[in-house]
Amino acid sequence: LPTPPGPKKLPILGNLLDIPTTFEWITYARWTKEYDSDILHIKAVGVDIIILNSFKVANELLDKRSAIYSSRTRFTMISELMGWGWLMSAMPYGESWRERRRLFQSYFHPGKPTTHQPRQLEYIRGMLLPQLLVDPENYADSLKHTVGGIALSLAYGIKVLPHEDPYIRIAEEALGTFTQVTVSGRVLVDLIPPLKHIPEWMPGAGFKRQAKIWHALQKQFRERPFDDCLKEIVAGTVRPCFTSASIENVVGNSVDAEHQREVIQDTSAMVFGGGADTTLSAVETFVLAMLNFPEIQLKAQEEVDRVVGRSRLPYFADEADMPYLSAVVKEVFRFVDELLSWCIPHLASEDDVYKGYHIPKKAIVIANSWAMLHDDNEYVEPEKFSPDRFLDKDGQLNPSVLDPTRMAFGFGRRICPGSHIAQSTLWLVAASLLATFDITKGLDESGKEVEPGLEYTSGLVM
Numbered sequence: 001l002p003t004p005p006g007p008k009k010l011p012i013l014g015n016l017l018d019i020p021t022t023f024e025w026i027t028y029a030r031w032t033k034e035y036d037s038d039i040l041h042i043k044a045v046g047v048d049i050i051i052l053n054s055f056k057v058a059n060e061l062l063d064k065r066s067a068i069y070s071s072r073t074r075f076t077m078i079s080e081l082m083g084w085g086w087l088m089s090a091m092p093y094g095e096s097w098r099e100r101r102r103l104f105q106s107y108f109h110p111g112k113p114t115t116h117q118p119r120q121l122e123y124i125r126g127m128l129l130p131q132l133l134v135d136p137e138n139y140a141d142s143l144k145h146t147v148g149g150i151a152l153s154l155a156y157g158i159k160v161l162p163h164e165d166p167y168i169r170i171a172e173e174a175l176g177t178f179t180q181v182t183v184s185g186r187v188l189v190d191l192i193p194p195l196k197h198i199p200e201w202m203p204g205a206g207f208k209r210q211a212k213i214w215h216a217l218q219k220q221f222r223e224r225p226f227d228d229c230l231k232e233i234v235a236g237t238v239r240p241c242f243t244s245a246s247i248e249n250v251v252g253n254s255v256d257a258e259h260q261r262e263v264i265q266d267t268s269a270m271v272f273g274g275g276a277d278t279t280l281s282a283v284e285t286f287v288l289a290m291l292n293f294p295e296i297q298l299k300a301q302e303e304v305d306r307v308v309g310r311s312r313l314p315y316f317a318d319e320a321d322m323p324y325l326s327a328v329v330k331e332v333f334r335f336v337d338e339l340l341s342w343c344i345p346h347l348a349s350e351d352d353v354y355k356g357y358h359i360p361k362k363a364i365v366i367a368n369s370w371a372m373l374h375d376d377n378e379y380v381e382p383e384k385f386s387p388d389r390f391l392d393k394d395g396q397l398n399p400s401v402l403d404p405t406r407m408a409f410g411f412g413r414r415i416c417p418g419s420h421i422a423q424s425t426l427w428l429v430a431a432s433l434l435a436t437f438d439i440t441k442g443l444d445e446s447g448k449e450v451e452p453g454l455e456y457t458s459g460l461v462m
């Protein structure tokens with residue numbers, strides 16, 4: 001059977017020269033129109049790549065056939081040379097991944113909101129709002145410390161500083177290396193893995209010297225907060241968190257304790273690794289949207305004021321009475337070009353057939369969530385920020401409109417296990433900001449309003 005359609009392939013290189021290095025998802029979405037197919041095939045130096053450009057095809061393959069589409073490909077540069085192989089999201093399907101995923105889900109269960117809600121309230125009400133009041137210009141830094149603070153306190157019980165927190169800095173430096181790898185173009189060693197053996201002093205081995213520096217940052221990110229949390233556990237001063245709860249379970253059962261400690265360490269680091277930059281990007285998109293669309297801000301604000309009144313702050317239970325704000329939050333998840341599922345491709349572990357096309361074993365399978373969230377068959381005028389698309393004529397949420405969170409958080413057995421935390425963080429930030437502040441344009445030296453753009457950087461998280 002033929003592979004799905006796609007651009008013509010050159011001998012040896014295949015489509016290597018066709019693959020853009022930035023905003024690839026937009027090119028892939030365009031190819032879907034050119035080849036009249038929501039499933040595409042390209043090949044780069046012998047590696048098969050399948051691109052899924054509609055929710056329907058991603059749902060058919062990654063959700064319904066998840067038994068054979070749940071593995072990951074190993075990127076030599078990131079997983080081996082930079083040492084990130086322990087990240088749950090980078091692990092191939094198998095026992096090591098399963099152990100970490102099970103541990104994560106047993107603690108951060110969507111049915112157990114008491115695990116995360118108190119920390120979200122503490123940071124959003126206790127840190128973000130007061131910081132914004134005294135220093136609104138530095139809102140981006142306050143958002144970063146709030147979202148990072150929630151993640152670090154959930155994982156390690158750590159309380160971060162409102163500014164220049166050392167743990168946030170370590171995480172930022174370590175995770176920033178991903179973006180540097182992604183934007184510096186494809187790394188040759190990923191295409192030709194044996195290159196990893198060339199000595200560092202050889203010409204052309206610059207990537208190895210760089211990887212060594214990045215490896216040290218990765219190690220600090222994984223070990224420093226965990227070790228500090230262990231010290232707090234020993235001193236009896238730890239605040240309840242994922243690490244302390246998981247370590248407690250190990251103590252009574254010391255068989256294989258070292259192995260379990262490692263699983264806990266990896267999984268704790270995944271809370272910040274998977275949850276901070278992504279949620280921050282969503283929260284920043286909310287602020288950007290409110291800045292660009294003051295009429296939407298006003299409408300959402302009126303709803304918040306009507307439901308909450310003036311004598312208290314919004315609480316999670318208010319969500320059910322605020323359909324417009326829920327629609328704003330859904331639109332943020334649709335609008336934000338958050339391409340994690342693109343950047344963490346799945347791997348086909350078996351040969352498969354879909355609609356008469358052959359999907360080769362070991363093909364990298366990319367769910368192009370951008371194409372799905374901007375699919376004009378699902379969303380009228382997808383380039384417009386329009387929360388109303390999710391509402392019916394009575395202003396209630398319309399269940400027949402495809403919910404963007406079905407795509408923004410990935411698919412199948414690898415679907416994001418922290419999506420309930422991300423969604424409730426975004427909701428509480430949005431409701432709390434609207435209840436207490438107006439988000440307005442900055443002024444330049446002459447007192448004129450600065451027009452904001454709606455632009456994103458290309459990278460692992462936009």
Ligand code: HEM
Pocket residue numbers: 088089090101104108270271272274275276278279282338339340341342344345346408409410411412413414415416417418419421422
């Ligand atoms: C707006 C915020 C977020 C977005 C858009 C997002 C999106 C994603 C996506 C697309 C994946 C890959 C899914 C796939 O392979 O099909 C993923 C994986 C993951 N996310 Fe999230 N995420 C967010 C927040 C969070 C939070 C807050 C946490 C933790 C508290 C988290 C933890 C994880 C973990 C552990 C994985 C790896 C799952 C695995 O490989 O089995 N994420 N996320």
